[in-house]
Amino acid sequence: MSELALLGGPKTIDDAHNLRSSWAQKGLEKALCEYTGARYARCVSSGTAALVSSLFAAGCGPGDEVLTVAYTWVATVGAVLRVNAVPVFADIDPRTFTMDVEDAKRKITPQTKAILPVDFYGHPAAIPELMALAEQHGIVVIEDACQASTAEVRGVKVGNLAHMTAFSWSGKPIYSSAGGGAYLTNNRRLFERGLLAGQHPTVIAGLATDPEVLQHASMGGTGDNMRAVGLDAMAQLLDADVRTDARIRNCDYLTEKLSEIPGITPPFVRPGVKHAYHYYNCLWDPKVHGVSRDRFCQALNAEGVYAVAYVKDANYRFAPESKPVQAGGPIHLRTIFQERNLYGRGCPFLCPHVKNPPVYRRGDLPVSEEMTEREFAFSQPHLSPPCDLRDMQLVVDAIEKVVDHIDELKEA
Ligand SMILES: Cc1ncc(COP(=O)(O)O)c(C=O)c1O
Structure with a gap:
């Protein structure tokens, strides 16, 4: 057989490589899917919006616990409060500064709806171990990869590891001067439910197929606005x-x-x-x-x-x-957690939906x-x-x- 590709030999530049150079024509969401290997990506207004969309997609709401870390940027925990769920904090591994899996195991309760680890400083959390833990409990892992959009675990890109992943473009490894972010998932249902956190009614109608999602399209889900900015992050992705x-x-x-x-x-x-x-x-x-x-x-x-x-x-x-x-x-030592009264009358920490009201103490x-x-x-x-x-x-x-x-x- 000839060495020439034309006559059946191997190509000098393979298809995966050529895909990259055509990203610019495809739009950021397709490019993110090709870059990470995730099946679905939705660009939103910020990394915070990507987290809120993911938590909403996972069905987190009043009375639900979201297991996360206190060693993070405020947005991780702020997103949990934004969906009226209760943050429960696992400690961190002192070597990687990411969620300590053993402590996470101890802190799961029947109320835990999602695990929200953070790829802090750009080092991926122990996602394979946390996915195994989540599977045992039938819950969802949402990876806050806002600081780690170019990281990998055993050759697999972040974005294609957890049930859902949040990216941010605000001063991050993939950057846009306008900020912005995206959520990624391999699960069609989670992708569609995430739209309800803040996409335009007509976009939800255009993208969703799930009748449960479509029935809320007329209000744009919650009526919030998380529409994408920062699409010039594409230039950085290249x-x-x-x-x-x-x-x-x-x-x-x-x-x-x-x-x-x-x-x-x-x-x-x-x-x-x-x-x-x-x-x-x-x-x-x-x-x-x-x-x-x-x-x-x-x-x-x-x-x-x-x-x-x-x-x-x-x-x-x-x-x-x-x-x-x-x-x-x-985060657990900051005023909101010491007062436990964000929205008045104790919500979301002490409202009637919460089975075991959390206490956040120094030493925890x-x-x-x-x-x-x-x-x-x-x-x-x-x-x-x-x-x-x-x-x-x-x-x-x-x-x-x-x-x-x-x-x-x-x-x-
Ligand atoms: C760990 C982490 N999560 C979430 C966010 C929120 O991203 P954004 O600023 O795009 O809302 C950031 C931003 O700094 C972050 O560092």
């Missing part, structure tokens, strides 16, 4: 893997260098996982140098390295006018609480191209300089 791979090279370099510095533990990556490195997070051990993480970060920031205490401070340079918020710890989530005081992270813009290994070396130089002069920080 080279998302190239940028993620470059970021991984930069982060691997940091890990190699920082693992030699006493008091600093670089991020752990589970075997088989492709980390999207939305953030690169390290642990600081205050006992090694006798200096707190906050003082260490102040010194790093003064050197020109922007290191954040993400969960403690919600310290995200979102807009020029933004200021760090002293959030005081993981020891790992999450400790990590809040110890971790520091560098964000994606400082890790992605055009930043290269020379830039990473500057970060290492700054950290070494601070550690070499650590005694001066003690005296101050």
Whole structure:
């Protein structure tokens, strides 16, 4: 047989590759399906909207518990409150900063309707294990992959792992200046039910086939508006893997260098996982140098390295006018959870639908609480191209300089 493709030989550029270059003509939803392998994708107005749509699709509502984490961005938990369900928090694995599967097992109750793990900082949660757990209980896993849209587990793209997955384009691995997001699923029923959270009546009528969904089309489901923005995320999708791979090279370099510095533990990556490195997070051990993480970060920031205490401070340079918020710890310690009275008369925590009203106390989530005081992270813009290994070396130089002069920080 000839070597030439024309005469039956192998193609130089395979079909999967060619699919990529034609994404631009297909529209973002089709491209997302081809990129992730998921069967259905719906673009919505934000990652938060993708989470709300997914929770709505899973039927989460008053009195239902959604098992999630307190070590996350506010939107994960805010989405649960938005559908009037009760967040129940599992602790995190101290190595990956994602949901601790053993603690999740302990916290499932007959009221648990969905498990909502977060791919925090871009490291996928233990989705295969959580899917097995969900199957035992007949419930749904909704993966908050807002920070991890280019990550993988054992060669399978995030978006094609859980029952439902939420993506965000707001400053994330796949980015759009307008924000936006998408939910993805392989399940037609969940895809259609998700439309009821905030799509236009005519769109629901055009896309849905399920009579139960169609009967609510006239009101646009709940009457909310989550219509897509940020369709220019397509441009980013085309080279998302190239940028993620470059970021991984930069982060691997940091890990190699920082693992030699006493008091600093670089991020752990589970075997088989492709980390999207939305953030690169390290642990600081205050006992090694006798200096707190906050003082260490102040010194790093003064050197020109922007290191954040993400969960403690919600310290995200979102807009020029933004200021760090002293959030005081993981989500379960924030005011809404201490007061348990979001909508008045105790809803959604203490209303008559809730069988076991939750109590959120300091000490409930020891790992999450400790990590809040110890971790520091560098964000994606400082890790992605055009930043290269020379830039990473500057970060290492700054950290070494601070550690070499650590005694001066003690005296101050
Ligand atoms: C973990 C996580 N979930 C959800 C969201 C919400 O995404 P969006 O800002 O697009 O609503 C974010 C955004 O930062 C996030 O980091």
